[in-house]
Amino acid sequence: MKYIKIKRVMDFIFSLILLIVISPIMLCAAVAIKCGGQGPVLFKQERPGKDGVIFTIYKFRTMRLETEKDGHPLSDMERMTRVGMMLRKLSIDELPQLLNILRGNMSFIGPRPLLIQYLERYTPEQMRRHDVTPGISGWAQINGRNGIDWETRFEYDLWYVKNISFLTDLKIFLGTLAVILGTRGVNQSKSQTMEEFGVATKSLKG
Template identity: 50%
Template sequence: MIYSKCIKRLIDIILSLLVLIPFCWLYLILAILVRVKLGSPVIFKQPRPGKDGKVFNLYKFRTMTDAKDENGNLLPDEDRLPEFGKKLRATSLDELPEFINILKGDMSFIGPRPLLVKYLPLYNEEQRHRHDVRPGLTGWAQVNGRNLLSWEDRFEKDVYYARNISFLFDLKIFFMTIAVVFKHDDINSATDATMEAFTGTKPKER
C-alpha cells in the first residue's frame, strides 16, 4: 500500500520537524527542570527493538532518580519516581525526545510501542507480527487502555494495527491520543510505576 510504504514516512518527517524546530524552547526548559529535579543524564536512553526486530536507542526525558539503599542498590521504581516524574509521564512530556527517533526513521508517530529487547524471544508467532511495522510514539493499544491492558490484549491490538494500517486509522488514533493525554488516565498499572514485566504468553485454559 502506498500509504504505509511512502506517505506515512513523509508525514512522520514533517510532524517531527514541526515539533522539534518550533518547540526547541520547550525541550530546553524541560531539560533544565529534569537536571535540577532528577539529576543527570537528562535523556534516558535504552535499546529497543524496531521494525523487523532491529534494535535502536530510544530517547526519553528521565522520570526517575538514582536513589539507592544503604547497600548501594537502586530502590524499586515506585520509590524512585517523584511527583515531578509522575507529572512528566501523565502529560507524556517525557516522550518528546522520541520525535528524534521518528525523524531518524527508528519510529513512526503511530505504531505499536517499542518494548524491551529481552521480550523478543518470548513472543509467539502471532505476536512477532507487531514488528512488521515501525514502532510508534502512540498506538492502537495506547488509546485503548495504555498500561492497564493485559499483555495479551496489548499484543492483539498491536498486531491488528500492523495488519490494518491506513491513513484514516492513523487519523483516528491521533485524535484518540489527544483525548487520552488530556484525561491523564491509564498511565500506570495497578502494581508498578511501569507496566508489569512480560514473561511470555500463558497457555489458555481448557
C-alpha cells in the same frame, strides 16, 4: 504499500516542525530534570524496531538513578521523581522520540517498541507487531495505555498491523489527544509503571 511511503514522508516533515515549535517546552523539561537531582536529562535504551532491528530510543529521564535503598530494591514509583511524574502524566517524557521519528527509527503511530529481551518470549503471531515501524502512540495506547494486560495489548498491536491506513492513524492520533488530557492508564499499578512481559504473565510465552 503506498501509504507506508507517504506516512514516512509525513512523519519526517511533522517531526521536524514539532521539534522546532516545542523546543522551548523541551528546554524547560530538561532544566527541570537537571534541577531535580543528579543524572542525565535523557533516558536512552536499546529497543527492537521494524523487523526486529535494534535502535536507541530517547525519552526524558523520569526516575532517580538509585535502584535500591537500605539493601532493598525500589519499585518504579519509588524511583519516580516529582518532575518525572508530571512529565509522564502530560506525556512530555516522550517528546525526545521526535528525534527517533526524524531518523526513521519510529513513527508517530505504531505499536510501542518494547524491551529487547521480550523478542525471545513472543509467539510467532505476537512477533508480527514488528512488521511495521513502532510508534510513540498506538491502538493499545488509546485503549488502556499501561492499564491493560499484555495479551490484550498484543491483540491491539496485531489489529493495527492488519488495519494500518491513514484513517486508522488519524483515529489513533485523535484518541491519543484524549488520553493525554485524561492522563488515564499512565502506570499499570501503584508500584510499577508496567509489569514485565513473560514474568508476571508467563502463560503468554506460548
